[in-house]
Amino acid sequence: MSTNTLALRRHRGPRRDTRGQKVFRVVNVVLLTAFALICLAPFLHVIGSSFANPGELATRPFVIIPRELTLNAYRYVLSTPTIFRAMGVSVFVTVVGTFLSLLVTSLMAYALSKRYLRGRRVINFMVVFTMLFSGGMIPTFVVVSQLGLLNTVWSLILPVTVNAFNFIIMRSFFQGIPDSLEEAARIDGCSELGVFWRIVLPLSLASIATIGLFYAVAYWNTYMHAVLYINDSNLWPIQVLLRQIVIVASGMNADASAVDVVPPAQSVKMAVIALATLPMLLVYPFIQRYFVKGALIGSVKG
Structure with a gap:
């Protein structure tokens, strides 16, 4: 020019x-x-x-x-230990479940992203097949029962540790990482696990943050599995407690002793919903910048 x-x-x-x-x-x-x-x-x-x-x-x-x-609604809700117990169960399930899910999903996605892995296509097909067909409610309940997970918080974590959709996104992200970086690390003496920990994971923070958010929201909103697998009201997560409060407030038959509250007003139900939603709203801003990037890169390259 x-x-x-x-x-x-x-x-x-x-x-x-x-x-x-x-x-x-x-x-x-x-x-x-x-x-x-x-x-x-x-x-x-x-x-x-x-x-x-x-x-x-x-x-x-x-x-x-x-x-x-x-503030009467919040004073009323926070005056009973039931809400704190349910919150504690939900926090434990969310934190531990998200950690285990990210660990297992990332290791599985990294291994199956390698084209030289024998049987890779068969295993990938088996994972994708679960997105279309599942065993159903009764077979899953029998498996959970035979494993001795009934009335434990692990029944809310282990059966849903790996999500096929999240696995596909993370696998596609790993496939987009240049092979030359991994080869250079191997030449420097890194093992396969060392390559994954020192090279792949630092380059995959966007994908990991996105998948972690998906898993955290799913664990926090756990409801159906808690209804099916947990009979002890002391192990109910916050979502099941919300259901009991709504039923008691509506004047229907429910386990009112488990809720440990009298039928609340509409403001009390809204206060419980606000308290249950607040943790996810506080977490989201910290990983929002990774969210769009991680989801789009994994889906486009997949």
Whole structure:
């Protein structure tokens, strides 16, 4: 490019947007803002209702900003040890389950991402097959029972340690890592496990953070497995306790002694929902920057 052309561009200054581009940008911002507000409305309703008094909830079907703020619902919920026990079970299942799932899934995905592995296609087919067909509820219950996992928190972790969809995303991500990096590490004396730990994992933080979020949300929202495999109310996770509170509040038959509360008002139910949602909302901002990158790289290359 000639010197005269560069000088002419500097003289003209930065390129200005056309009128159509400005209109498109404004419309785009307005539409996206409106869509974001629509998505936030249910969360704002839950939070606002948790701080409202029962009389206001009876007269206003949709509350975002209550007329009178009150903490009675949160005092009521936090006054019983049942909620803390259920929270502790959910935290344990989420933390331990996410760690084990990431460990097993990453090791399995790394091994099956190697084209020179014998029987790789057969094993991959067996994993993908589980996405289309499963044993069903009764066979799974029999397996869990025979393994002695009933009425233990491990029944909420071990049967769902590996998710086929998450495995495929992580395997596709590992396949995109250049083989030259691993070969250079092997030349320097790294073992296969050393290559995985020192080379592959540091390059896969985006994928690991994304899959970790998928697993954490799934473990935190565990409900059906707890209903099927756990009869001891002391081992119920937070989601099952929420169900019991809603049933008791609705006046239906339920194990009220396990809930350890009297039938709560609508604000109390909203407070419990807010407390149950808060941990995931606090974790998400820290890994949000990895989320889109990890999910898209794994899916596009797969």
